Amino acid sequence: MTNKPFWKKKELSQFSTVEWESICTHCGQCCLIKLQDENSEDVFYTDIICRYHDCKTHLCKEYQNRSRLVPACLKLTPENLGKIRWIPDLCAYNILYKTGDLPSWHPLISGQPLPNKYKISSHVISELDVPEEELENHIIEEDSND
Numbered sequence: 167m168t169n170k171p172f173w174k175k176k177e178l179s180q181f182s183t184v185e186w187e188s189i190c191t192h193c194g195q196c197c198l199i200k201l202q203d204e205n206s207e208d209v210f211y212t213d214i215i216c217r218y219h220d221c222k223t224h225l226c227k228e229y230q231n232r233s234r235l236v237p238a239c240l241k242l243t244p245e246n247l248g249k250i251r252w253i254p255d256l257c258a259y260n261i262l263y264k265t266g267d268l269p270s271w272h273p274l275i276s277g278q279p280l281p282n283k284y285k286i287s288s289h290v291i292s293e294l295d296v297p298e299e300e301l302e303n304h305i306i307e308e309d310s311n312d
């Protein structure tokens with residue numbers, strides 16, 4: 167009899183819906199608006215966050231409808247995990263995919279809420295408050311998954 171947690175016992179494709187959803191820490195990193203250079207295809211993170219992100223609860227206000235409301239909001243699946251260039255380094259799905267385990271700070275391991283340092287900064291701005299022509303002024307980081 168093994169006491170291994172489900173994420174170490176099963177393939178990602180074998181996770182139940184509840185197990186899959188429990189991997190998300192609601193860090194909000196994937197909800198930051200990203201810009202892509204048309205020529206190089208490099209992806210740049212900004213400090214602007216999706217209009218549907220609730221910065222108090224760190225949850226999406228339209229989680230069930232997100233794909234319809236924001237077609238660019240990609241739903242992570244076991245199949246597409248390794249193919250998404252812009253997935254944040256600290257995304258728990260990304261870490262699990264790459265290492266086969268979750269980090270010590272993940273709530274499923276620590277039993278504690280996600281530490282603030284792994285959540286998006288409280289200084290992010292809603293996309294509702296930023297005119298499109300100013301988006302480039304909010305670039306904070308180029309993706310590092312190349």
Ligand code: SF4
Pocket residue numbers: 189190191192193194195196197242254256257258259
């Ligand atoms: S970056 Fe990953 S862990 Fe963080 S909210 Fe997005 S899907 Fe969840």
